[in-house]
Amino acid sequence: MYITIRDRPAGAKAAGSRVATTVVLLGVVSLLTDISSEMVTAVLPLYMTAELGLSLLAYGVVDGLYQGVSALVRIFGGYLNDRTNRPKWVAVLGYGISALSRIALVPAHSFAAITGVVTADRLGKGFRTAPRDALIADASDPAALGRAFGVHRTLDTIGAALGPLVAFGLLLLVPAGYSSVFVASFAFALLGVAMLVLFVPDRRTAGSGLPVRRLVTELTGPRLRKPLLAAGLLGLCTVSDGFLYLSLQHSGDFAARWFPLMYVGTNLVYLSLAIPLGRLADRVGRARVFLAGHAALLLTYLVAGGSDGGLIATLVALGLLGAYYAATDGVLPALISRRVPAEARGSGIAAAQTVVVLARFAVSLAFAALWEAWGPSPALFLAAGFLTAGIGAASWLLKGIDR
Amino acid sequence: MSPRAKLVAFAAVLVLAVAGTVLFVVHTRQERAAAVAAAPPVPVVDLAGVTPVPHVVFRSTAIGDYYGKVAMVPLGDPAGPRAFTRVDCDRVYAHRDEAVCLYSKPSFVTTYQAEVLDANWAIRRELPLAGVPSRTRLSPDGAWVATTTFVSGHAYSSPGDFSTETLVTSLRGGPSLNLEADFRLIVDGRRITAKDRNLWGVTFAADGDTFYATAASGTRTWLVRGSLKTRELVALREDAECPSLSPDGARVAFKTRNGQPAGQWMIAVYDLASGKSTLLTEKHSVDDQIEWLDNEQVLYGLPRAGTGPSASDVWAVPADGTGTPRVFIPDAWSPAVVR
Numbered sequence: 001m002y003i004t005i006r007d008r009p010a011g012a013k014a015a016g017s018r019v020a021t022t023v024v025l026l027g028v029v030s031l032l033t034d035i036s037s038e039m040v041t042a043v044l045p046l047y048m049t050a051e052l053g054l055s056l057l058a059y060g061v062v063d064g065l066y067q068g069v070s071a072l073v074r075i076f077g078g079y080l081n082d083r084t085n086r087p088k089w090v091a092v093l094g095y096g097i098s099a100l101s102r103i104a105l106v107p108a109h110s111f112a113a114i115t116g117v118v119t120a121d122r123l124g125k126g127f128r129t130a131p132r133d134a135l136i137a138d139a140s141d142p143a144a145l146g147r148a149f150g151v152h153r154t155l156d157t158i159g160a161a162l163g164p165l166v167a168f169g170l171l172l173l174v175p176a177g178y179s180s181v182f183v184a185s186f187a188f189a190l191l192g193v194a195m196l197v198l199f200v201p202d203r204r205t206a207g208s209g210l211p212v213r214r215l216v217t218e219l220t221g222p223r224l225r226k227p228l229l230a231a232g233l234l235g236l237c238t239v240s241d242g243f244l245y246l247s248l249q250h251s252g253d254f255a256a257r258w259f260p261l262m263y264v265g266t267n268l269v270y271l272s273l274a275i276p277l278g279r280l281a282d283r284v285g286r287a288r289v290f291l292a293g294h295a296a297l298l299l300t301y302l303v304a305g306g307s308d309g310g311l312i313a314t315l316v317a318l319g320l321l322g323a324y325y326a327a328t329d330g331v332l333p334a335l336i337s338r339r340v341p342a343e344a345r346g347s348g349i350a351a352a353q354t355v356v357v358l359a360r361f362a363v364s365l366a367f368a369a370l371w372e373a374w375g376p377s378p379a380l381f382l383a384a385g386f387l388t389a390g391i392g393a394a395s396w397l398l399k400g401i402d403r
Numbered sequence: 404m405s406p407r408a409k410l411v412a413f414a415a416v417l418v419l420a421v422a423g424t425v426l427f428v429v430h431t432r433q434e435r436a437a438a439v440a441a442a443p444p445v446p447v448v449d450l451a452g453v454t455p456v457p458h459v460v461f462r463s464t465a466i467g468d469y470y471g472k473v474a475m476v477p478l479g480d481p482a483g484p485r486a487f488t489r490v491d492c493d494r495v496y497a498h499r500d501e502a503v504c505l506y507s508k509p510s511f512v513t514t515y516q517a518e519v520l521d522a523n524w525a526i527r528r529e530l531p532l533a534g535v536p537s538r539t540r541l542s543p544d545g546a547w548v549a550t551t552t553f554v555s556g557h558a559y560s561s562p563g564d565f566s567t568e569t570l571v572t573s574l575r576g577g578p579s580l581n582l583e584a585d586f587r588l589i590v591d592g593r594r595i596t597a598k599d600r601n602l603w604g605v606t607f608a609a610d611g612d613t614f615y616a617t618a619a620s621g622t623r624t625w626l627v628r629g630s631l632k633t634r635e636l637v638a639l640r641e642d643a644e645c646p647s648l649s650p651d652g653a654r655v656a657f658k659t660r661n662g663q664p665a666g667q668w669m670i671a672v673y674d675l676a677s678g679k680s681t682l683l684t685e686k687h688s689v690d691d692q693i694e695w696l697d698n699e700q701v702l703y704g705l706p707r708a709g710t711g712p713s714a715s716d717v718w719a720v721p722a723d724g725t726g727t728p729r730v731f732i733p734d735a736w737s738p739a740v741v742r
Contacts, residue, residue, distance in 0.1 A: 045535055045553065046507065109706070111666040111688075174431055183427045187420035194416040198409045246566065368621075371599065 019151045022139035025199050026132055027155030032192035033095060034156055036102060037121065038163025039185040043171065047178045048114065070126030071357035078130035078350020082210050082343060087131040087138070088202040090346075094128025095196055097121075099189035105182040130350035137337035137345055138203050145337060146286055149330030150278020157271035161264060210343050218344040219351050227287075227339060227401060230394035231332060231352050234294050235359030237390035239301070239367050239383050241266075244321065247304050247376035248314050262318055269322025270329075277326045278334070285402030286335040291395050293327025296320045298387045305380030332356070335401070442466040446484035453477050453486040457742050459702070460497040463487065464715050465734035473504065473524070478696075478740070481732045488524045493536045497739045501527075503548050505536030517550050519574060530579075533568050538645060538692050542607035542614070546575050547631070549605035549614070567603040569616065571631070582636070586629060588618055590638040595620055602627075602636070604645035604692050608652055615646040615655055626657060626673065640673060640680070645692040647701075649722070650742070656683075656693040656701050656722065663688075670703065672722050681724040694738050696731070699723070704736045 081090045101121040108114050133149070140148035166188075167181050174180045210218070218224065245262050281289035300320040307313035333349045340348035370379040404412070445465045453475045463474040463485060473495050474485040492504035500522040507515045517530035517539070534552035541548050551569045572579040580586070582602035588595045600620040607614045611631075618627045618636060626643035627636040646657040653675055658668035661682065668690060670683040683701070691704045701722050707714040717738045719731035732738065 115666075170428070174428055177428070177431055180424075180428045180431050184424045187424040190420050191417060194413055198404075198413050368599065371597075373597075375596065 019144070019148050020139040022200055022203075023136050023148045023152055024155070025195060026136055027152045029095070029192045029196045029200070030132070030152065030156035031159035032188050032195065033098065034159030035163045035166055036185045036188035036192065037098065037125075038160045039167035039181055039188070040102060040105065040121075042164035042167045043178060043181050070122045070129075071354055071361060073123050073126035074129055074357070075347075075350045075354045077127040078134075078346040078348075079215065081131040081134055081346030081350075082215055083212070085204050085343070086202065087135045087346060088196070088200055090131040091128045091135065092193065092196055094124045094126075094131070095189070095193045096124070097127065098124030099186060099193050102182055102186040102189055106179050129353060130346045133333040133349045134337070134346040135200065135203065137333065137349070138342065142338060144282050145334035146278040146281030146289070146331055147275060148278070149334045150275040150326075153274040153326075153330040154271050157267050157274065161267045161271065164264075215344055215347050218340055219347060223339045224336070224348060224351070226397045227336060228352055228355055230397040232355040232359050233390050233397070234387075234394050235356040236363050237383065237387040238297065238356075238360050238363065239380070240360060240364045241321065243364075243367060243371060243376070244300065244304050244317065247380060248307060248317060262314070265315070265318040266322045266325070269319050270325045273323055273326035274330060277323075278330055281327075281331045281334060286331050287398035287401045289327050290331050290335060291391055291398065293324045293331065294387065294391050294394070296327060297324040298384055298391065300324065301380045301384040301387065305377045305384065339401075439467050445469055448484040448486050450475070450486045450488065457740075459717075459732065459738050459740050460495060460502065461717060461732060461735040461738045462492055462495055463734060464736050473502070474735075475741075476732060482730070490520065490524050492737070494539050494737050495739060496539050496541055496737070497741055498541050498543070498545060499741055501541060501545050503539050503541055503550070505532065505539050505550060505552075507536060515552060519548055528574065530570070530572055537567070538604045540605050540607060540692070542611065543609045544611050546573060546611060547607060548572050548574055549607070551603040551605070567601045569602045569605060571605060571614070580631075580634075582616065582629070586634050586636050588627065588636045588638075590618075590625060597621070606646050606648045606655070606692075608648055615648060617644045617646065617657075626655065640678070643671070643673070644668070647693040647695060649695050649698055651698050654722070656695065658689060658693075670701065670720070672701075672724075683720050683722065683724055684726060685718070685720050685728045694740055695722070696740055702731055702738045702740070704738065
């Protein structure tokens with residue numbers, strides 16, 4: 001399977017350059033891994049409730065684990081990456097843990113065992129994100145970083161969209177054959193790890209890993225301070241997707257029926273926009289596109305807050321949410337990697353992602369209280385107000401950063 | 404390694420992964436066929452012999468052609484031969500001449516169905532169902548049916564962002580009520596309007612109006628008493644899920660965390676008159692809506708450990724906190740007593 005993603009340059013610009021092979025390879029690794037993880041995610045609620053006879057509350061607990069675990073190890077993965085200066089092997093460790101967790105699902109029949117397996121999977125995910133993004137940044141032309149991350153995220157999201165289809169296809173072949181789904185999921189993950197080990201070059205930056213003190217100096221230095229602060233501020237004005245989906249679901253009959261498909265819709269928009277917005281970020285400035293993405297999120301809140309659950313409002317909200325992801329998820333590491341020296345890249349990217357996740361996590365708790373007290377619409381409108389202020393502050397912080 | 408060696412190595416992994424998966428799938432299918440062939444034949448009796456006497460309707464989980472089919476056994480010989488119907492259900496509940504069946508049809512987009520069935524197990528009415536089947540009950544007078552489904556989110560939702568949808572539907576041509584949207588929830592005299600409130604696990608009283616259910620908000624759960632007329636739910640006791648009203652209407656059995664970690668439940672019986680709760684002697688975690696065998700004993704399903712998923716038995720235990728649990732119907736799930 002060979003994939004080359006060529007750009008068709010618009011106009012007479014003869015920059016028909018290709019995205020680095022490493023980036024495409026890492027993208028395919030992510031695609032395979034995401035097929036694997038989304039296969040499991042798609043069947044887990046059914047498996048736990050219909051097969052194991054666990055209740056919905058038990059699944060709620062497992063679902064909550066997805067969120068919290070990976071944020072904490074992310075920063076550790078970035079640190080290990082810069083400390084050892086072996087990004088590829090730190091990533092292999094992360095992908096490997098996740099792959100092994102899939103096969104561990106076959107004998108896991110108790111609530112505790114499944115919880116453990118899901119936690120291991122998330123640990124692996126948190127661990128690999130920063131070194132993988134550092135590898136992408138390292139292999140790419142600095143002027144085309146946005147596009148490189150866009151290509152990676154597109155492939156990654158294609159995997160996420162294919163996963164459930166593969167899983168349910170298998171269940172049609174083997175009714176209630178959840179073990180078969182887990183084995184196939186492991187096979188996909190294994191292929192991803194093999195591709196990473198065999199084909200992704202073990203690029204190492206100059207030097208032999210930074211001591212902790214230097215890393216801290218780099219992370220708190222003036223070049224990184226403002227973008228981290230801006231990302232954190234915006235994270236503090238960001239509500240977890242779950243609430244958005246839930247408010248759309250609560251507000252209408254149509255949305256409730258199609259609740260499981262909402263996430264797919266967001267993914268489709270995300271994967272179709274990731275590359276164009278990445279290229280746009282390279283051209284007009286990453287901070288600008290990053291801020292514009294948050295403006296799309298602001299609109300999402302307004303649409304979801306004012307929605308009556310109708311088809312149009314739901315589709316518009318999902319589309320805007322996908323655009324927000326396409327404009328921020330790959331653009332943030334692209335923005336950060338330019339601001340840190342190569343040997344502190346893993347920690348820099350991890351720091352930015354962790355700041356965002358932790359800020360969101362903190363605000364989720366506060367937002368949940370608001371949501372309870374006022375109901376979805378007022379809470380979302382208030383979040384939109386905060387986000388407006390956040391975008392203003394962040395654009396002041398990020399002024400001139402694209403130059 | 405040379406590029407060529409790497410390609411060969413990757414090809415080897417690819418072949419291994421694909422072949423391994425295909426072999427596993429084929430092996431699973433063959434193993435199932437073999438297990439079905441080798442399974443001790445399930446002793447079967449005729450439906451006509453069981454239907455007239457008091458019996459238990461349940462989902463049969465005995466390996467074989469009948470796996471997942473709704474079966475029934477007489478109350479006098481629960482572990483004896485079983486009579487099979489032709490319907491498959493994940494959850495089933497029944498009265499004399501009426502049953503409700505929840506099932507899922509896995510496909511690229513999995514769909515869920517709920518059907519009310521008549522005395523001949525033919526479909527009388529289809530009900531809307533938005534998610535994974537979880538609980539179902541009929542009212543004693545046969546006028547109402549309750550279904551609870553789990554409307555799942557996705558992998559990245561925040562903690563506790565799962566949600567249930569509980570519908571109470573009139574079988575006499577009336578409306579379908581959504582417990583979250585159409586009822587007021589009152590806890591300690593104050594109305595709870597929190598949007599994260601979930602309601603599930605309905606059990607009906609005999610008066611045609613009263614029912615009991617679980618309400619949850621944040622990390623707390625309550626046993627609530629509801630009224631179909633006033634559309635109000637009033638909390639009676641905290642830490643109670645999936646209530647089930649005794650045949651005499653005096654007590655409610657439910658799952659309670661009782662200080663244990665999430666996903667672990669004991670069975671408690673709550674006396675409606677005195678407000679006193681009694682813990683039953685079952686030591687395993689019970690995750691089921693309890694069913695009363697009579698006014699002295701309760702039934703519940705337990706997954707059977709060590710034999711892989713899908714193995715389960717229905718157990719019985721005295722409702723007064725004494726005695727020891729015993730297997731009541733082997734290879735069974737989702738019991739409903741028809742008196």
